[in-house]
Amino acid sequence: MEMCENISQCGFFLNFKGNSEVLQKSWIKLFCEDKTKSEKCERKKIRKQTGKPPIDNMAPTGKIL
Numbered sequence: 850m851e852m853c854e855n856i857s858q859c860g861f862f863l864n865f866k867g868n869s870e871v872l873q874k875s876w877i878k879l880f881c882e883d884k885t886k887s888e889k890c891e892r893k894k895i896r897k898q899t900g901k902p903p904i905d906n907m908a909p910t911g912k913i914l
């Protein structure tokens with residue numbers, strides 16, 4: 850399966866993929882590991898709109914951890 854193209858440079862993925870809430874909510878599976886679903890990621894939208902990534906602790910849903 851094709852993953853989100855930001856995965857290698859995404860601060861959330863790199864630093865929070867092992868976080869207990871992230872694991873519990875399966876956010877990596879629900880967003881990062883599926884390119885189609887990753888289009889709904891709030892982080893990805895912000896990066897596209899502003900050209901910059903949001904703070905690392907913002908989840909794909911927009912929630913601040």
Ligand code: SF4
Nearest residue numbers: 853856859881887890
């Ligand atoms: S958090 Fe969003 S931008 Fe980052 S890798 Fe996952 S889907 Fe892509």
